[in-house]
Amino acid sequence: MMMMMMMMMHDEEELTRAAATGDTERVRLLLSNGVNVNGVNKFGRTAIQVMMMGNTALALVLLEYGADPNVADSGTGSTPLHDAARTGFMDTVRLLIRFKADPNAVDHSSLRPVDVARQTGHVDVADFLRSV
Template identity: 60%
Template sequence: MGDRLASAAAAGDTAGVEELLRGGAPVDGLNRFGRTPLQVMMMGSTRVARLLLEAGARPNVADGGTGTTPLHDAARGGFLDTVQTLVRFSADPGARDHWGHRPADLARDVGYLDVATFLDSL
């Protein structure tokens, strides 16, 4: 079920995520690549993020290879609504990847100053 939930989250399939969670899919179940649904979700899909987080997904799970968290990914993509949702559910804006970058640093590097400013204000 981990692969199915991760696939639904990656596609931004809100109805599919809801159905799988209701059916007992583990919210932090790993897909075949060892990543959780929150890590692979479509970052612009705030509703999917909220569903996973409300079901208990861990917002600070880091990628083993890069050290990035879902907050890093959402910030780098410029998805302010998703960033705000992750922060509301205790995502750590001070988390650093393997190169020492915080989510705000990544947002700033690619020009998402609204995201960087929000994260820096926390």
């Protein structure tokens, strides 16, 4: 039992590492082999939380496999939508919304993704988020 848990944890570490480095094909392979898309790494983060926000193809794979678009970072309260809005990746923002990311989620500073986009100067993202 302990060995199985350690193997699962290793798989989830590998998944988050592949997501963080933008290795879409590795992510797809791991998920097709049954790795838990919402499993956490040793830092308590899921693949969608650590993915390269500008890699929309990677985000799509994770979301199609059931990644939770509303998972919040325990330290900041930021969701993937906050992160995509903060970095100005409109395609990822649109995709997250399509997969039911909550545009009204607030982080630990009571900021919504639209607020974060506005603060970081991503007017197009802020305008889009205001319209949903």
